[in-house]
Amino acid sequence: MSVAHAEFMTDWLNRAGLPAACVVGATASEERRRAPQRLLSGELCALVTVDLYNEGIDLPMVDTLLLLRPTQSPVLFQQQIGRGLRLAPGKESCLVLDFVGQHRTEFRFDRLLSSLTGLSRRELVEGVENGFGSLPPGCHIHLQRQTREQVLQGLRVLTTQNWRRLKTELQTYAALKGRASVRLADFLHDQALELEDVYRAGTGQGRSGWTALKRDAGLIVAEPGPEEDYFGRRFGDLLHVDDPRRLDVMAAIGALQSQHDALDAQGALGVQMLAYQIDGRHEQAAGHEAFAERLERDPAIASELVELSGLLQARSSLGARALPGLEDTPLCLHAAYGVREVLTAVGWLTAARRTPFQAGVLPLTSRKAELLFVTLDKSEGYHDRISYHDYAISAERFHWQTQNSAGPDTPSGRRYLESSTNGWQFQLFVRPRKGDAYRACGRVTLESAEGDRPMSIVWRLETPLPVRLFREFSVLRGV
Numbered sequence: 001m002s003v004a005h006a007e008f009m010t011d012w013l014n015r016a017g018l019p020a021a022c023v024v025g026a027t028a029s030e031e032r033r034r035a036p037q038r039l040l041s042g043e044l045c046a047l048v049t050v051d052l053y054n055e056g057i058d059l060p061m062v063d064t065l066l067l068l069r070p071t072q073s074p075v076l077f078q079q080q081i082g083r084g085l086r087l088a089p090g091k092e093s094c095l096v097l098d099f100v101g102q103h104r105t106e107f108r109f110d111r112l113l114s115s116l117t118g119l120s121r122r123e124l125v126e127g128v129e130n131g132f133g134s135l136p137p138g139c140h141i142h143l144q145r146q147t148r149e150q151v152l153q154g155l156r157v158l159t160t161q162n163w164r165r166l167k168t169e170l171q172t173y174a175a176l177k178g179r180a181s182v183r184l185a186d187f188l189h190d191q192a193l194e195l196e197d198v199y200r201a202g203t204g205q206g207r208s209g210w211t212a213l214k215r216d217a218g219l220i221v222a223e224p225g226p227e228e229d230y231f232g233r234r235f236g237d238l239l240h241v242d243d244p245r246r247l248d249v250m251a252a253i254g255a256l257q258s259q260h261d262a263l264d265a266q267g268a269l270g271v272q273m274l275a276y277q278i279d280g281r282h283e284q285a286a287g288h289e290a291f292a293e294r295l296e297r298d299p300a301i302a303s304e305l306v307e308l309s310g311l312l313q314a315r316s317s318l319g320a321r322a323l324p325g326l327e328d329t330p331l332c333l334h335a336a337y338g339v340r341e342v343l344t345a346v347g348w349l350t351a352a353r354r355t356p357f358q359a360g361v362l363p364l365t366s367r368k369a370e371l372l373f374v375t376l377d378k379s380e381g382y383h384d385r386i387s388y389h390d391y392a393i394s395a396e397r398f399h400w401q402t403q404n405s406a407g408p409d410t411p412s413g414r415r416y417l418e419s420s421t422n423g424w425q426f427q428l429f430v431r432p433r434k435g436d437a438y439r440a441c442g443r444v445t446l447e448s449a450e451g452d453r454p455m456s457i458v459w460r461l462e463t464p465l466p467v468r469l470f471r472e473f474s475v476l477r478g479v
Helices: 003-015 029-041 074-082 109-117 121-130 145-157 163-177 184-190 210-216 228-238 244-254 265-278 288-296 299-314 339-345 411-417 467-473
Strands: 020-024 046-050 064-067 095-098 361-364 369-377 397-401 425-433 438-451 455-461
Touching: 003 020, 003 046, 020 029, 029 046, 064 074, 074 109, 109 121, 109 145, 121 145, 163 184, 163 210, 184 299, 210 228, 210 299, 228 265, 228 299, 244 265, 244 288, 244 299, 265 288, 265 339, 288 299, 339 369, 339 438, 361 411, 397 425, 397 438, 411 438, 411 455, 425 455, 425 467
Parallel strands: 020 046, 064 095, 369 425
Antiparallel strands: 361 369, 397 455, 425 438, 438 455
């Protein structure tokens, strides 16, 4: 609040019949000394100050505070409201009216409210939504509806943090909790953040990952490993993983507990899937042993992989059920996978071969199995000639359009139409939109087919879709 604003406020109070005095930093020392005495005697009802009386003065009779000066300093905020929190005879409470949250949209409600309540950001969100039930006896915070919505919006906007702000958040959090006890799970939970805030999609050469954040916040002083920055950026491609067996492999290889030369075939394939999901370029073909050795040279990154896998385990409710028809692979029914993970699991991508793949179907002749990769929303990332109509009709039936070149007289069309007798099986992988992970929906069998170039096929799912996936894949999605 400026001096002009203070003078206007004083004049307004006087016009309302409330004797008030404006006391600013430039006021003579005698006036600064006399004003509190005039307030105590009742000669004045209010004092309007600018950067004065924030501290160092005891006015126990004050029972109302109007905050018109924006501050992001929790210490200064506590000092300001401390002017009204003194005990005095006949004083039952102190009313604090805080108007400064309108100062700017990025105002940090979390810092000020946390300094008052001792609550984490997540607890603040719960308190604003449901009432601050954990405050000490006699203390109450009441927010009007519009204010509550504004504060909630301010708290939630913080989830779109920039990297510099995240670093400051972690530094402050470490100062409170102790550097040695800072864990990714606790930091995210207490600060009401998501994994996506730390693992940032599309960062290019930007900073990303828990190790990078800790290093920038000064919590890691050891020399970085040779690929620390690279792994930090690439770990963001693992956030979809919810297959419990894969997460066990991630944790074990990160803890350096699995001797890569002693892994069984399934474990080795799981590490290979991890390697190819992280290393996205075709020229990065290498075996699981080489990937494990790279992790060993980056112990901070290996530890981060353990923490990340633990968090992903905690938020997954998926059971470890093998994918029917592909039981020899590490794939799990209804789990989420990137296309490179699927192709590695079925042996299309190997330690020696990383063949580019961008099609929507992949026939595996040696297995007599065809993988159907379906993207439901094709409004982005596809050219105009692609307009397939794919959707779940029910939990047991899925409508799918073939590629434009497929017809009843083509090899692919006959493979579908004759599938009851030709020994071929079909596996359905579905994602809502480009950039999402695919869900392994399992084996499907032909129910009906019509049309030509493209063909419209209704598949019957051997295992019905869970309710949440049916809602996501249904023709009524988004309605």
